[in-house]
Amino acid sequence: MMRIRLPVSFCVLIATVLILGGCAGVPAAQQRLVSRPGMLFSDAPHLGARGALAAQIEPGRAAGGAQAAGCTACR
């Protein structure tokens, strides 16, 4: 049972570390590099929103059925 859930658990662990790491916060004045277009998570097609066709040959990428939101900094 643990073997089945290990990859998801690992990602959750990494996610937790990243979330906690972000609690410190970075002032807006120091965000010049992370505000460039190539550094954003966005659903805009010119910023690299994930193609929908990929899920047809890699079904494990989708959580299943309705697509959930893909980013938090979307406009």
Added chain:
Amino acid sequence: MKRILTLAFLAAAAAAGEPERRIFGATPTAEFGTELLRSSDITLTQAADTLRLDWGETEAALTIGFNTLAIDYAPTAFDLFGQERGRRESAVSAQVALRHRAGPWLELLAGLGAQDGFDSYRALWLDEYFSQRFAGRPGYRRAKPRNAAFSAGARWEYRPSSGFVQLGYSRAQTEVAPGYEIDFDGLRRGAETLVTDSVNLAFENVVTPRLRTRADLRFASTSERDPRWGAEVSCRYALGERWIVRAEAGASDERPTFRAQYGGPELEFVVTETLAFFAGGQLYRDTGEIENALLFTSAAPAARSQRAEIGVRRDGETLSWRVAVGTVRSDFAPTNRDTDFFQNLYRDRHWLTLRAGGSWKF
């Protein structure tokens, strides 16, 4: 239809080229995206045009989409009843998404969408298989796949400009192309309507002046299936003024046996403030599907794929665009006794991918 959508977008963009142009009192932005996935016997395309209207506190995005699927159906050598046949299908979709700022740090989200037509080449292939076997028999119905979905959520900026959390819920009802079985009682049709409830929790953080991360946790429950869990982490790191590294890793898990893992890096070289080149690759593997929207006997075997892509992006004041081309090699494990009739569906393929997208601020 795809040409009409493209022309409509270009016409709208050209007509709205004047400065300070407003539609219904809102600042408009047009976006377009198109995608091609092609192998020797399958060609898939997807095109979508979006009009965003921004009133300040509220934004609406209206999207019209058009997909095409073309397959060269080929039965296995021992399928005495099957015939080679080309199938061409299309699907249209429409979606409305709303975003409203309810407070300094809180946004409310809502969406509504529908699609009419096949949504995957696999469903089309299986539909052709069942059609050749059972069309005309009592109990067989011509497939009319379609789906509708709504979503709602909220986004909280819990740390100004550097910490975001977003919670979303969606429900989709899908009319699928059903599978069939035959026995002494006649033809039996599989499930025709599936309902999927999904919950998504995402965190985005600026961890350091050079590092932006995102963590995405997903849960989906579909009729007659066990829940599927998913987690994905992504990061973007600025190596300097000109180099950016992007990476992601994710996994999905559905009891009793489905597991999938994927991930890979991408490197971007910033040539000027408005021009960048990028290249990347990804690996994917899963253990094979447990069941699907049709019959369990058509479930896909274990799969692996390797993806590589290169592209260019231009970020302009009014027009921004991105073009990427790549290849995907997908390998399936051998079919078993239950799925041997789908050997040609689940065979190894080399895919060409092409993606282009743009955004025009009027």
